[in-house]
Structures are given as structure tokens and as C-alpha cells.
Amino acid sequence: xxxxxxxxxxxxxxxxxxxxxxxxxxxxxxxxxxxxxxxxxxxxxxxxxxxxxxxxxxxxxxxxxxxxxxxxxxxxxxxxxxxxxxxxxxxxxxxxxxxxxxxxxxxxxx
Amino acid sequence: xxxxxxxxxxxxxxxxxxxxxxxxxxxxxxxxxxxxxxxxxxxxxxxxxxxxxxxxxxxxxxxxxxxxxxxxxxxxxxxxxxxxxxxxxxxxxxxxxxxxxxxxxxxxxxxxxxxxxxxxxx
Numbered sequence: 001x002x003x004x005x006x007x008x009x010x011x012x013x014x015x016x017x018x019x020x021x022x023x024x025x026x027x028x029x030x031x032x033x034x035x036x037x038x039x040x041x042x043x044x045x046x047x048x049x050x051x052x053x054x055x056x057x058x059x060x061x062x063x064x065x066x067x068x069x070x071x072x073x074x075x076x077x078x079x080x081x082x083x084x085x086x087x088x089x090x091x092x093x094x095x096x097x098x099x100x101x102x103x104x105x106x107x108x109x110x
Numbered sequence: 111x112x113x114x115x116x117x118x119x120x121x122x123x124x125x126x127x128x129x130x131x132x133x134x135x136x137x138x139x140x141x142x143x144x145x146x147x148x149x150x151x152x153x154x155x156x157x158x159x160x161x162x163x164x165x166x167x168x169x170x171x172x173x174x175x176x177x178x179x180x181x182x183x184x185x186x187x188x189x190x191x192x193x194x195x196x197x198x199x200x201x202x203x204x205x206x207x208x209x210x211x212x213x214x215x216x217x218x219x220x221x222x223x224x225x226x227x228x229x230x231x232x
Contacts, residue, residue, distance in 0.1 A: 034214045038155075045205060045222045046155065052213050057220065089155050093216035097169040099145065099157040 002026065004092055004102035011108045012080045020105045021072040022090035028071035033092040035073035037066055040087045040104075049088075050075060077107075085109045112136040114206050114223035121229045127194040130226045132206030134187045140164040143209030143217040144189040146180060149225075150202040160209055160217055161189060196230045203227050 003025035012018035022035055029035060037050040048057040050066035053073065065076050073092075077084055090102040117131040132144060146158040159170035161180040168180050179192045189206060203225040209217025 034216050034218060036218060038219070040155070045225050046207075047222070048220050051218045051220065055213075091157075091219065093214070093218065095216070097160075097217075098171065099160070099217075099219075101147075101155045101157055104154045 002094065002098075002100050004090060004100045006088075006090060006102040006105045008103065009106045009108065011110065012077070014080060014082065014109055016080050018077045018080055018084075018107060019069070020075045020077075020088055020090075020107070021069065022074070022092070022102050023072045024092060029073045029092065030068060033073075033094065035066065035068075036091045036093075037064075037073075037075045038089045038091065040089065042087065046089065080107075080109050082109050112208065112221045114208060114221055116204075116206060116223040116226045119227040119229070121231060122196050124197055124230055124232045126196050126230075127192055128196060128228050129190055129192040130204050130206075130228070132189045132191075132223050134189070134208070137208075139187045140184060141211075143211065144180070144182065145207045145209050145217070145219055146178070146191040147205045147207055148174075148200075148202045149205065150199065153202075155205075158191070158204075162217070163189065193228075196228075198230050198232065200228065201230045 005023040038046040040046040054066040087104045089104045113135045115133045143160045145160040148156045158174045161168045181190045206223040207219045208221040
């Protein structure tokens, strides 16, 4: 069973930097998995932040960036703001057409 | 602008089926795919499958493949997700999400519908 792992929770101070990661149970995450990141405020539909590892979706501030760090995909949020408090999900595309969501990270800004 | 508008909330009995629709506008419908994603209360997003609106090809998650059918009506610019043999754990919000093949051929999710709540009661 393919498992995509994320930190269940992460805390960052206002103005600080948060780096959330996304791992894969059977392999290192690379650009070939086209990692994407989505933000979801509970009770709302998700919003696309990053696709294809590091491309920001339209309208997403440049405080959000995507990368590969070691064997994981990463979402870095710089200058964290109160309204960044959300759930963040990564998605990996497995090349067979299958898509897998991570378990999500709840980000707290305090 | 791209819009995905889903059908309204449903209440179903255990064992029944539900069919949720997603009407698209603002782009060339047949050039993209449509994914369906489930989210049970307080739980993570789960990918269910996609349909290529251009040729009708589908791909389903192993978890749902015996119970889900995704179809598309090009003339109506609408995609449908039908889930059968409903059980209590299917009580969830179901989202449609557009898949863009232009960058990687992987139908990367970009736009999302507003979600449809399906409640399964015994």
C-alpha cells in the first residue's frame, strides 16, 4: 500500500518560516512524482498552492514555495501570517495514473 | 474563469447508491480530466479516481474501484461520480477537481468544486 507521509501538525510563530514535508513509503520523492500542495481551511474546498514541485498557482503569494529537500517534497511558508492557519495536503502522481494524497499537516500560527 | 459547480447535498440509506454531478465552465471541457476526492468528517482528502473528458478513459483508486463509476457528458459539460453500496463511512464531502495534463501529462489538480455532502444513514 502506497503511503504518503506528512507531519500531522506543525507550529510556527507569526513572521516565522515553516517547512512542511511530504515523503513516500517506497521511494524518495523526486520531481518525477510532480508533487503538489493544497491548502484547506476546515469547512472549505481546498485551494491549489503549488504544482509540479515548485510552480505557484495563480494568485498564490511568493511566501509559499515548493522544493525537494533530501528525499522529500517540501512546502516552505515564509513570513507566516495568522490566516495561514490551515490544513496542508501534498499530492503525488505515481505515473501509472494513480494519485495519492498525504495525510495532511495542520499548521498553527502562534 | 474556471468554475466547477457541484450538485446539492444528499441523504441516502445504507446499501443505496448516490450520483453527484460537477458542471464545468470557463475552459475547454474536453482538454482536461476531472478527479473526484472524498473527505470524511475530520479526515484527510482521499483520491477516488479521474476521467479524461476528452476520450472517456478512467482511472480509479484501488480502494474505490469496485464501487465507484465516473462518467462524463460532453454536451452538458458535466462529470458524474456514482458510488454504490453506501455505508456509514461514506458519509463525507465529495469534491470534483479539474486535472490539467498540459505540464506533465499527469492530470495535475488545479481547480476545485465547492464540495457535496453525502450523508449515509442506516
